[in-house]
Amino acid sequence: MNVRYATRTVTVRAPAKVNLQLRVGPLRAGYHELVSVFHAVSLFDEVTVSPAEDLRIELTGDPSLALESVPLGMGNLAAKAATELAAVLGIEPRIHLHIDKYIPVAGGMAGGSADAAAVLLACNRLWGDPLDSAELLRLAAKLGSDVPFSLVGGTALGEGRGEVITPVETQGRFHWAFGCSPEGLSTPAVYDQFDRHVEAGRHELAWPAPAADDLLAALAEGDAEALGAALVNDLEQPAVSLRPELERILTTGREYGALGAILSGSGPTCAFLARNAGHAVAIAEGLMASGVSSSAACAHGPVPGARVVTKRPQAAHF
Ligand code: C5P
DSSP states (O other): OOEEEEEOOEEEEEEEEEEEEEEEEEEETTEEEEEEEEEEEEEEEEEEEEEOSSOEEEEEEOTTSOGGGSOOSTTSHHHHHHHHHHHHHTSOOOEEEEEEEOSOTTSSSOHHHHHHHHHHHHHHHHTTOOSOHHHHHHHHHHHOTTHHHHHHBSEEEEEETTTEEEEOOOOSOEEEEEEEOSSOOOHHHHHHHHHHHHHTTSSOOOOSOOOOHHHHHHHHHTOHHHHHHHOEETTHHHHHHHOTHHHHHHHHHHHTTOSEEEEOTTSSOEEEEESSHHHHHHHHHHHHHTTOOSEEEEEEEOOBSSEEEEEOOEEEEO
16 A cells, blocks of 8 residues: 655644834835834634645634635735745645634734735745745735734834834733724725824824833833833824724723733724733623623733644545
């Protein structure tokens, strides 16, 4: 009896992120300059790639997420990631992508970027690891501003349009609750609103961004209280002006004792820093009981970026 490995399957798990600091600068060539501190948290999407006749996407996941709004064609960043990597390698992307989704869709937590990072890593492994990590990072930056951080994970300073990543020292584990909204927010729409606020004098552009010394010290010391006080997001007011109900979610989290309450990225997910894991659950339950969030989640950070979790060849008998 001959046993050959006819099919190979690679599964990669990639984390969501929150921006502990998001300072937005001037618009240059379609993108805003940023100084951001990214923090990967333990809410994961899992992407499994396997050989197929042509590129196909299958989506499963948390039924409370708006899974039906995720595009299943080339509008999906994960499909673009597979196509771009295949083009670099001069091959056809003949693969089946199965995305198992737990990161809020269009929620400001880089869910689409996590899927793209997972696909880059999984396809690279499936196709024999032709690119090294520096080459994967360069390809990730072409796909989107948050994709490089999704590969790296942990806690990191992001500059440029977010894609220039430098790891940041942290101590211990931080606990988070997240309040989600039923309808996503478009990232470009929130940046456009930011520009309108600047033009109207509602927001003063502070650029170069002020140093984040308090935030970095709080991370290095593992001081959750100081970290809560140092959280800042320049996109929060523009997002709240587009979705006034976000203010109620932020206020409710504070009422439940959050050490810090902040819009995650371009929203609409709101992130609440808790004292410990039990407190995070209490905040999440409070958000649900108050009826301000359509769903809530708890997680901790920092966690690593995209990682292969299984590489299980399926034996076929001939
Ligand atoms: O890079 P990504 O595809 O994630 O960005 C989506 C959109 O968000 C951009 O087309 C741009 O409108 C806005 N954006 C921005 N400045 C950034 C990152 C994103 O204006 N640094």
